[in-house]
Amino acid sequence: MSMKRVLSAIQPTGRAHLGNYVGAIQNWVKLQHEHECYFFIADLHALTTAYENTQNISEDTFQLAVDLLAAGLDPQKCVLFRQSDVTEHAELHLIFSMFTPLGWLERVPSYKDKKEELKGRDLNTYGFLGYPLLQAADILLYKADYVPVGRDQLAHLELTREVGRRFNHLYRPVFPECKELLTEVPFLPGTDGRKMSKSYGNTLPLSDPIEKTHKTVLAMMTDPARKRRTDPGDPAKCPVFTYHQIFTPNDKQAELAQGCRSAGIGCIDCKKVLLEHMDQHFAAYRQRRKDFESNPDQVARILTQGAERARKVAHSTLTEVKSALKLT
Numbered sequence: 001m002s003m004k005r006v007l008s009a010i011q012p013t014g015r016a017h018l019g020n021y022v023g024a025i026q027n028w029v030k031l032q033h034e035h036e037c038y039f040f041i042a043d044l045h046a047l048t049t050a051y052e053n054t055q056n057i058s059e060d061t062f063q064l065a066v067d068l069l070a071a072g073l074d075p076q077k078c079v080l081f082r083q084s085d086v087t088e089h090a091e092l093h094l095i096f097s098m099f100t101p102l103g104w105l106e107r108v109p110s111y112k113d114k115k116e117e118l119k120g121r122d123l124n125t126y127g128f129l130g131y132p133l134l135q136a137a138d139i140l141l142y143k144a145d146y147v148p149v150g151r152d153q154l155a156h157l158e159l160t161r162e163v164g165r166r167f168n169h170l171y172r173p174v175f176p177e178c179k180e181l182l183t184e185v186p187f188l189p190g191t192d193g194r195k196m197s198k199s200y201g202n203t204l205p206l207s208d209p210i211e212k213t214h215k216t217v218l219a220m221m222t223d224p225a226r227k228r229r230t231d232p233g234d235p236a237k238c239p240v241f242t243y244h245q246i247f248t249p250n251d252k253q254a255e256l257a258q259g260c261r262s263a264g265i266g267c268i269d270c271k272k273v274l275l276e277h278m279d280q281h282f283a284a285y286r287q288r289r290k291d292f293e294s295n296p297d298q299v300a301r302i303l304t305q306g307a308e309r310a311r312k313v314a315h316s317t318l319t320e321v322k323s324a325l326k327l328t
Helices: 018-031 043-050 057-071 088-097 102-106 109-117 131-141 151-170 210-218 239-247 250-261 267-293 296-324
Strands: 005-010 036-041 078-082 146-149 179-182
Touching: 005 018, 005 131, 018 036, 018 057, 018 146, 036 057, 036 296, 043 057, 043 131, 057 078, 057 267, 057 296, 078 296, 088 131, 088 296, 102 151, 109 131, 109 151, 131 151, 131 296, 146 151, 151 179, 210 267, 239 250, 239 267, 250 267, 267 296
Parallel strands: 005 036, 005 146, 036 078, 146 179
Antiparallel strands: none
């Protein structure tokens, strides 16, 4: 697997949060040292559910870039860019839309799931239905060897392979088959115990000041059975303990779990211990974030240079595609 090409992306729909960091960003930082990595901010994808209100996309893109750089992405070790700066993404998506059966898109499991989650929005658009096809164009444009995904994204990746096979069969072989790089994403509940999601308003944004993060964590839901300080609890039912499993050393976790079960420690004290470890973990991140946020020209330059590097690969692939289609 040494130095294979890896591609992944994240949408600028609001501020990046702790779930994004634990589920994807941390893994990206690790992968950049092991593979040829292309990471992009998917602003075109953001339009699939936020087409009615685009006024924050530019600022959210900047803030997301700041978060990624502060978390440790190094433009010397990976290619970081904005999707819309490489127009080949949209062009290849258009070409794929000409021969992809509608049934392929309608059967993607996340289509109905996401529609249910975002109930109340008008999502009866091709952009929303065609989201996995744009994703296929993103991946195949760079002939990615691996795509980091959780198990819930495997159907999207299989669609990508099917689209590539169909193109190769109809015209001539251009696209290799990408493979999944399965990432075991720990479930990180939101502040209310449900899945962490911007649509639920239960996230912990990475860009929040430390004081606000403390206030949010101290107000987090815990084991519902612990109504009083003297009530014993069950760490397995406490959203806060899930955070301890990520940020707190194992020996301290065991001590806190025992204290919870015996009512030897209260929920507030338990949260304060968590905050100590989270503060240590994010100390360097917060300083780097402050530096990048105060230098928007540097961030813009990094994204522009990343787009130039990405465009060379994208243009080469699209040239092959047009040749296969007899468009040249």
